[in-house]
Amino acid sequence: MKEDxxxxxxxxEAIMRNLLLKILEQEGYHVTLVSSAKEAIEKLNNExxxxxxxxxxxxxxDGFQLLKKVKKEWPQIAIIMMTGYGDxxxxxxxxxxxxxxxxxxxxxxxxxxxxxxxxxxxxxxxKRRINEESKIAD
Numbered sequence: 001m002k003e004d005x006x007x008x009x010x011x012x013e014a015i016m017r018n019l020l021l022k023i024l025e026q027e028g029y030h031v032t033l034v035s036s037a038k039e040a041i042e043k044l045n046n047e048x049x050x051x052x053x054x055x056x057x058x059x060x061x062d063g064f065q066l067l068k069k070v071k072k073e074w075p076q077i078a079i080i081m082m083t084g085y086g087d088x089x090x091x092x093x094x095x096x097x098x099x100x101x102x103x104x105x106x107x108x109x110x111x112x113x114x115x116x117x118x119x120x121x122x123x124x125x126x127k128r129r130i131n132e133e134s135k136i137a138d
Contacts (some may be wrong), residue, residue, distance in 0.1 A: 001027035006047070009033050010040045010054040010066065011082070016105070020053060023109045028045055037061035039067065049077055051119055053125060056083040056090060070091065071098040078123040080115055082107075 008027050009020045017033045024031045032049070034040045037058060043049075052070060056063035063081055070077055080101040081094040094102045100119045103112060 002066075004030070005051065006030050006049045007051045007053065007116070008040060008043060010035075010037060010052065010063070012036060012055065012058045014123070016055070016082075020112065023112055027116070030114070037063070037066035037069075040066060044070065044074055049074075050123060051078045051080065051116065052128045053082060053116070056081055056094070058083070064093065067094065067097050067099055075122075075135050078119040081120055094118045 007024055008032060009024075011017045011018050011020070014035070017035070021031050031081055032043065032047070034043055037054070038061060040052070040054070046078065054063040054066055060075055061081075067079055067081065070079060078100045080103065081093070081099045082103050082105055083090050085104040091102050100122060101115045103115050
């Protein structure tokens, strides 16, 4: 079932993208890497994704701007924000803008795996609830 989950990783640091790719592919997920928020938006316009992991600090468009756009245009996508700045303000802002989860860098591989799985199960539960509500409305 994890192989059906499409995850996009958005980070301007190649080392972080490749680390996340290795961790999540070992877990069985289908992973796409992009290096900027603009590239992420281009991909989202052409492909379906279930989860998006985005760094907060990136050049051009930061992770919060990407988060707002994705939540507006693709609300069905679960979003996990990654930050090297684990202060309460950054975490609170991410959650208030609609992030499903957040993680502070550096993290251990089992931590990112757990957070991705938790976001995925929350997404599935939400989709199931929406399907049941639409059946009741019919």
